[in-house]
Amino acid sequence: MSKTNLAETLQNYEITCKTLGISMRKKWNKEYLFARRMKSNSTKISFISKSKLEGLKENVKDFVLNDLCEQQRAKYFKAVKPARFIEGLIDTDLTSIASESAIEVIKTTFNRQFLETISSKFTVYEGNDICSAYNEANAIVGCMGGGKPSEWFKVYADTKDLKLVALTDDNGCILIRALLWEQKGKYFLDNTYEQGAINGDVKLRKHYQYKLYAAVLKHLNKRKLDCKFLGYIDAYLTPSQKAAASEPDREINPILEGDKEYDYFPYSDTFRSICKLDNSWCRAKNEGNTDYILLEGQSGEDMNNNLTTCFCCDGQFSAEDDEIVWSNFHEEYMCTDCCIYCEDREEYIMSDDTSYDSWRNVYVYSGDIE
Numbered sequence: 001m002s003k004t005n006l007a008e009t010l011q012n013y014e015i016t017c018k019t020l021g022i023s024m025r026k027k028w029n030k031e032y033l034f035a036r037r038m039k040s041n042s043t044k045i046s047f048i049s050k051s052k053l054e055g056l057k058e059n060v061k062d063f064v065l066n067d068l069c070e071q072q073r074a075k076y077f078k079a080v081k082p083a084r085f086i087e088g089l090i091d092t093d094l095t096s097i098a099s100e101s102a103i104e105v106i107k108t109t110f111n112r113q114f115l116e117t118i119s120s121k122f123t124v125y126e127g128n129d130i131c132s133a134y135n136e137a138n139a140i141v142g143c144m145g146g147g148k149p150s151e152w153f154k155v156y157a158d159t160k161d162l163k164l165v166a167l168t169d170d171n172g173c174i175l176i177r178a179l180l181w182e183q184k185g186k187y188f189l190d191n192t193y194e195q196g197a198i199n200g201d202v203k204l205r206k207h208y209q210y211k212l213y214a215a216v217l218k219h220l221n222k223r224k225l226d227c228k229f230l231g232y233i234d235a236y237l238t239p240s241q242k243a244a245a246s247e248p249d250r251e252i253n254p255i256l257e258g259d260k261e262y263d264y265f266p267y268s269d270t271f272r273s274i275c276k277l278d279n280s281w282c283r284a285k286n287e288g289n290t291d292y293i294l295l296e297g298q299s300g301e302d303m304n305n306n307l308t309t310c311f312c313c314d315g316q317f318s319a320e321d322d323e324i325v326w327s328n329f330h331e332e333y334m335c336t337d338c339c340i341y342c343e344d345r346e347e348y349i350m351s352d353d354t355s356y357d358s359w360r361n362v363y364v365y366s367g368d369i370e
């Protein structure tokens with residue numbers, strides 16, 4: 001619908017519907033007025049029904065319709081998904097039950113056509129803009145979709161040469177996004193996340209994935225690019241892109257350059273862990289190895305951080321390395337520097353609460369001594 005307008009497209013659909021035995025409402029183009037792509041949400045159609053307009057003219061004093069006025073669009077017009085819009089134009093009373101599957105095809109096709117033709121712009125985010133892009137992109141579906149705290153994405157912002165690439169609509173809203181990792185001129189385009197309207201249709205998703213892939217190639221002025229979803233968009237690739245895609249992955253380990261401690265982390269798709277020793281991002285999970293931060297959680301945590309806080313000194317210790325123990329007596333965790341095992345009690349007790357019995361050569365709980 002980039003070259004033809006919505007009205008023309010709908011007229012073509014009327015002809016197609018007729019061929020398929022689907023009846024459209026007789027006066028649909030006189031009942032659904034001023035239909036066009038919604039400005040604030042390019043995945044929807046904005047229109048006003050004839051009856052609504054008549055009601056407004058009757059009940060609102062001095063009402064004059066201005067279909068170009070955004071406030072009027074927001075206040076009086078309806079905004080619906082394209083599939084829902086075309087469904088509304090179909091006269092179900094006149095359409096036989098046999099055509100139900102044909103209606104589904106019409107809905108899917110129209111929906112896809114409308115959403116494939118959103119005018120989009122290639123956008124690159126760097127540094128802290130990556131954080132805000134993650135945080136603001138409310139329409140994006142997936143575990144790290146909109147509304148997560150910006151702080152979680154700080155490790156991305158601080159990673160050398162890492163960028164977030166996206167296709168955005170005229171309103172600046174992200175339609176699809178992916179991380180573009182770089183190390184010494186080698187690139188890796190990560191998994192994509194997109195708006196629900198796009199994500200819900202496999203073909204549509206592939207359409208946008210390929211569009212983003214092609215935009216990145218152009219941006220980098222390259223003919224090939226290592227990419228997470230390359231196999232998924234195989235059918236869309238040109239022969240030379242396909243040939244390039246068959247080359248083996250080139251391993252990179254981008255470097256996180258922030259020198260501060262991070263409290264929160266995102267879920268990360270391809271680079272699953274960060275090595276604390278050299279700050280490099282790794283594809284391996286390194287699960288259970290506390291030299292690595294594991295970015296597998298969806299609650300902002302380092303999933304390898306299983307350290308426990310000592311109730312006495314507030315230090316953090318690893319239970320696996322027996323640096324910290326549970327005391328039933330105190331009902332708290334204590335590090336082995338802060339407590340002593342008392343045989344009489346068969347318990348770990350806070351050092352300050354113990355005394356040394358030199359006659360028996362054991363520590364005892366002070367409260368047990370007369």
Ligand SMILES: [Zn+2]
Binds near residue numbers: 310312315336
């Ligand atoms: Zn302690």
